[in-house]
Amino acid sequence: MNVYDAARMTDLLAQEGYAEADREEDAELVVLNTCHIREKAAEKIYSELGRLAEIKKERRAEGRNIEIVVAGCVAQAEGELVMRRQRAVDLVVGPQSYHRLPALLKEARRGARVADTDFAAREKFQTLPAPTRAQIAARGVSAFITVQEGCDKFCSFCVVPYTRGAEISRKVEPVVEEARRLVDAGVREITLIGQNVNAYRGEDEAGRATPLEGLFERLSAFEELERLRYTTSHPVDMTQGLIDAHGSLEKLAPFVHLPVQSGSDRVLKEMNRRHDARHYLDVVEKLRRARPDIAISSDFIVGFPGETGEDFEATLALIDAVGFASSFFFKYSPRPGTPGAERADQIHEETKRDRLARLEARVEAQRRDFNAAMVGRTVEVLFEKRGRHHGQIAGKSPYLQAVHVDGGEREIGRLRPVKIVAAGPNSLSGEIVEALELA
Ligand code: 5AD
Numbered sequence: 001m002n003v004y005d006a007a008r009m010t011d012l013l014a015q016e017g018y019a020e021a022d023r024e025e026d027a028e029l030v031v032l033n034t035c036h037i038r039e040k041a042a043e044k045i046y047s048e049l050g051r052l053a054e055i056k057k058e059r060r061a062e063g064r065n066i067e068i069v070v071a072g073c074v075a076q077a078e079g080e081l082v083m084r085r086q087r088a089v090d091l092v093v094g095p096q097s098y099h100r101l102p103a104l105l106k107e108a109r110r111g112a113r114v115a116d117t118d119f120a121a122r123e124k125f126q127t128l129p130a131p132t133r134a135q136i137a138a139r140g141v142s143a144f145i146t147v148q149e150g151c152d153k154f155c156s157f158c159v160v161p162y163t164r165g166a167e168i169s170r171k172v173e174p175v176v177e178e179a180r181r182l183v184d185a186g187v188r189e190i191t192l193i194g195q196n197v198n199a200y201r202g203e204d205e206a207g208r209a210t211p212l213e214g215l216f217e218r219l220s221a222f223e224e225l226e227r228l229r230y231t232t233s234h235p236v237d238m239t240q241g242l243i244d245a246h247g248s249l250e251k252l253a254p255f256v257h258l259p260v261q262s263g264s265d266r267v268l269k270e271m272n273r274r275h276d277a278r279h280y281l282d283v284v285e286k287l288r289r290a291r292p293d294i295a296i297s298s299d300f301i302v303g304f305p306g307e308t309g310e311d312f313e314a315t316l317a318l319i320d321a322v323g324f325a326s327s328f329f330f331k332y333s334p335r336p337g338t339p340g341a342e343r344a345d346q347i348h349e350e351t352k353r354d355r356l357a358r359l360e361a362r363v364e365a366q367r368r369d370f371n372a373a374m375v376g377r378t379v380e381v382l383f384e385k386r387g388r389h390h391g392q393i394a395g396k397s398p399y400l401q402a403v404h405v406d407g408g409e410r411e412i413g414r415l416r417p418v419k420i421v422a423a424g425p426n427s428l429s430g431e432i433v434e435a436l437e438l439a
């Protein structure tokens, strides 16, 4: 979502006469769009700010300036503290108020130290300008649309409900309109995004609450749009309607990112996840019934407070039971203001590290197996860009794997059947074939 937000901020500032600088040395304004999800991500920002403060000092000596804006969830969580920790920061703006950037910049220029961390998500979507055709085209054939923001789930490890605010869904029509513009400018794949995207319930023109699959139905009607995806989903909001859509909507990619976090019912309860391992496995089974080739990916946290060796083994057992196409995995990071951070039974760093290594080995082996099983199959690849080597182009399989083939740039933006001939650690290679014998 930070990628999407950065694009929207760029579009907004373009209206004010700004253009994107290729190099930092050329920039008069730097916006750091920050992440607060784990401590490591949040702390990185201060070393980056230290570096920018040096640049500012050098510029000042030359009679020039560089304005420094901190946006995103660190801005939201720390507010004015960011400016106190780093005096060179001109402006702090949260993820739900960045549509006010032009006015805030003016205030900051008048010498005010401005921190805007209002939760104004609806106002934000209503006032943000649409990107131009050229801006869309420059961003490639695969694009994001935020359809839902915020979270009401309050998992006990997570800062998102505090930084992104309460759950809201955008209305159907503005989303369809945004998609239409993207498709008209050459976009061929749209990923609908939200912290809890499958909790989406947006009003249509008649004021009816529309679920995510309703949006997919509307977007499927755009003939030139080849593929639809969505992320990130919560197991509890995986309704039968959405599951069925995987069986009936041809353009909906057979891939679901469905974080489970842990395989231990005890830990899941303490994480306030509102589901157990059985529920998760049932959802996976239903998805596979609706769409047998569907691939599942997940997020895992190891070392949540109180996690025992037995709990951890339950996570490994769930991994074995599901067979994931790919996964993200994290050491638990205590976040200020969350219930998990208050607990006295924090897990030792060394134990976290060991568990992470074991989990990584397990899910990486599954990923390699999943990739290796593609060899010999023919899958549809949406080509997105030139490849690393001359004469190569790169795209994505339905299962979000990177695929390289020899081919001309005219294929970029097209969906083509590709026979996979080899699987490397991070990508597949293949050949474009004429026959549509997908297997
Ligand atoms: N520590 C470690 N990982 C976390 N995540 C969210 N909060 C934390 C935390 N405090 C992970 C979850 C989530 C992903 C986006 O980040 O796995 O699904």
Ligand code: SF4
Pocket (backbone or CB within 6 Å): 151, 152, 153, 154, 155, 158, 159, 160, 161, 195, 196, 234
């Ligand atoms: Fe965070 Fe996701 Fe839980 Fe919401 S559902 S609190 S975003 S982990």
